[in-house]
Each structure stands twice: as structure tokens, then as C-alpha cells.
Amino acid sequence: METALLGKPMLVVYRLSPMTARLAKPLVRTKFLSMVNLIAGRAVVPELIQNAFTPQRVAAEAEKLLSDSEEAKRRVEEMNRGLEEVRQLLGPRELSKERRMKL
Numbered sequence: 001m002e003t004a005l006l007g008k009p010m011l012v013v014y015r016l017s018p019m020t021a022r023l024a025k026p027l028v029r030t031k032f033l034s035m036v037n038l039i040a041g042r043a044v045v046p047e048l049i050q051n052a053f054t055p056q057r058v059a060a061e062a063e064k065l066l067s068d069s070e071e072a073k074r075r076v077e078e079m080n081r082g083l084e085e086v087r088q089l090l091g092p093r094e095l096s097k098e099r100r101m102k103l
Contacts, residue, residue: 044082
């Protein structure tokens with residue numbers, strides 16, 4: 001969440017042990033796992049979950065954000081717009097701090 005609040009492009013990765021993943025899969029009923037995407041209600045940042053989290057996929061997704069290509073610049077701009085949307089949804093910094101304290 002801190003990275004999102006700072007407006008920095010990111011890539012989210014999660015991997016559980018195979019047994020934990022098998023046990024959790026029927027219980028998870030959400031389209032996204034990252035807080036950024038959950039708050040936005042859409043894919044703002046890429047998520048590489050479980051078997052999709054490989055060195056090759058991480059490198060490919062990072063390249064899509066870090067290269068000097070026009071496509072990479074477009075992706076970063078789009079992600080920044082989404083991150084700004086998340087910051088707006090969370091409200092003013094003071095209010096966000098107050099909300100965090102209640103958790």
C-alpha cells in the first residue's frame with residue numbers, strides 16, 4: 001500500500017506452499033489479491049500469483065514497466081492514473097491515517 005500511496009509503479013507477487021494454496025483456493029472469492037487492485041476494483045497493478053510467479057514472468061513484467069519503449073511509458077502512465085484513483089478513494093492523508101488506526 002505504501003508504494004501505491006507514493007505513486008510508484010509496481011508488480012505484485014504471491015506464492016504460498018502448494019498445500020496452503022490448495023486449502024485456500026476454495027475460500028478465496030475475490031478477483032484480486034493486492035490491496036491496490038481490491039480498492040480500485042480493477043487491475044491497476046499486475047499480480048503474479050502462485051504458478052504465474054516465475055523468474056521469467058517477473059522479468060517480462062518488469063521489462064514492460066522499465067523499458068524506454070512507448071508501450072512501457074503508456075503502461076506506467078496508466079498505472080499512475082490508477083494509483084492516483086486509489087489515493088483518491090482512500091481520502092486525505094489525515095483521514096487515511098485515522099482509518100489505519102481503527103484497524
